[in-house]
Amino acid sequence: MVSVVSAIVGVFTVLRSQSFAGHALTDVAMAGGAGASLAAVAPLVGFLGGGILGAGAMEAIGMQRVKDRDIATGVVLGAATGLAALFLYLVASSSGATGSTQLVLFGSVFTVEASTLPYVAVLSVLVLLALYLIRRPLLFSSLSTELAAARGVRLRVVGSAFMVMLATAVGLSSIVIGSILSTALLIGPAASALKASRSIARASWLAALFGVAATWLGITCAYDSYYWFPSRRGLPVSFFVVMVVVVEFTVVTVAVALRTRRAASASGPWRAVGGS
Amino acid sequence: MTNETSSSIESALLNVGGVDVSIAGRVILHDVNFSINGGEFTGLIGSNGAGKTTLLRVILGLQAISKGTVTMHGHEITSTNRSIGYVPQKVLFDPDMPVRVRDFVAMGVDGHRYGIARRSRATNDTVEEMLTAVEADTLANRRVGALSGGEQQRVLMAHALVSRPDLLLLDEPLANLDPRSAYEIVRLLHTIATRQRVAILLSAHDMNPLLPVMDRVVYVANAKVASGTTEQVVRTEVLSALYGHHVDVVQVHGRILVVGDEDDEVNTRFVPDHPPLVVE
DSSP states (O other), rough: OOOHHHHHHHHHHHHHHOOHHHHHEEEEHHHOOOOOTTTTTTHHHHHHHHHHHHHHHHHHHHOOOOOHHHHHHHHHHHHHHHHHHHHHHHHHHHHHOTTHHHHHHOGGGGGGGGHHHHHHHHHHHHHHHHHTTHHHHHHHHHHOOHHHHHTOOHHHHHHHHHHHHHHHHHHHHHHHHHHTTTHHHHHHHHHHHHHHHHSSSHHHHHHHHHHHHHHHHHHHHHHGGTTTTTOOOOOOOHHHHHHHHHHHHHEEEHHHHHHHHHHHHOOOOHHHHHHO | OOOOOHHHHTTOEEEEEEEEEEEEEEOOOEEEEEEEEOOOEEEEOOOOTTSHHHHHHHHOOSSSSSEEEEETTTOOOOOTTOEEEEOOOOOOOTTTTOOBHHHHHHHHHHHHHHHHHSOOHHHHHHHHHHHHHHTTTTTTTSSSOOHHHHHHHHHHHHHHHTTOSSSEEETTTTTTHHHHHHHHHHHHHHHHHHHTTTTTEESSSSGGGGGTOOSSSEEHHHHHHHHHHHHHHHHHHHHHHHTOOOOEEEEEEEEHHHHEEOOOOOOOOOTTTTTOHHHH
């Protein structure tokens, strides 16, 4: 479910050219997760709280114009990374906090507490429902802010709502794959799906499929990797999930390139040169 | 400076009254007054930087005004009662954006709506109708980012018309077009306006392509406007008063040229002490 939410939110993140903001929110979530670890609070609270605070800070600084967006993202990213460094240092320094740093940064689906799961499920459903409710003004404003504003779309409201959804998706995936690598689950499946799709609906379905496939293949490989080495030591789930995402993107990119070349050859060199 | 009577103002589709606009302390428009009636084809003429786009944005509610009123059907324009279609000069679509032309046009009907309702068949039929009206029906399944400039312009017009507005605003649709293409677009717009009974306000820096179809002209210069018929407004004495310096209006083989001295700027300096302009 987390991979579905990440993937579908990721589609709109890529469409709105907010991949940098999405990545920044993963680092903000890292600060939140580290702070939660330090305060002995549930990691999900830290990841979500940090992400939503970060999204609010970005909106406050300004996310409407592309230039303002980069500035807002950079400022928040810098601050969050600094806070994360502080919290992780304090976490690592304190006794009995073994492995917390690793969990915050790289996560582990195998260690998610059962008590967290209902919250993850409810939040995932809420994000998907909210996204479905605002999908039209969100897509319209992603295509052209000028036209959307002229038609009456409240850009600030839609943009802020999406940032909260993005922060929530990042927070949820940080639990599974860790804050550092949750960018891969957010952007990778979405980027692959958008390359291969001619509609947003199809891209959303495909992104969800890619995201789920990456997660389950990653879990399977991580589980199986225990038997790969004589040392009987399995490799991290996060690593395999990210590698599957990269393979998906590579395969789709090559397939689309081959399809384009075949279509260009079929139409003939002269027609290709003179066509619109 | 207008040529409207009070009764015609009251019955006008769009009325702009005493509007002032300043941006970053600079006066862009001062005491703008004009009205547009239903079904009229109005040219918003002025040189680059005169304030045409600003005026269009004021009508759309995207630009704040420091004074005056803008009403449609006698009511202040809000996001819920607007019946205005808008075609910007250019929209930069991402070439890889997976949105088809038909879906983009449909956003002109429901792109601003929240909720779970799916697109209706009536909307889809209207989309087909508008794409046919602008002679872009063959583009329906193409990606919006893969269109040429001319194709994009037609699609933007379909997008603006699909909600069946009472007023269509177009920002420099004839810029960068050769004369023949410009006349073709004007012909198409006039045909659509007549069939759909839509009033049109089209901004341009060259009024000549619009002469065959224009009912009225709103001429913008020096932060002020003069409005009326072409014969009333496009005259040496009227435009000289508007610009604040002498210009000549010359007619050559049916084309109108507004000629200033070589050293003169066509500028938007506001001259607060300039006396009111009167069209006889």
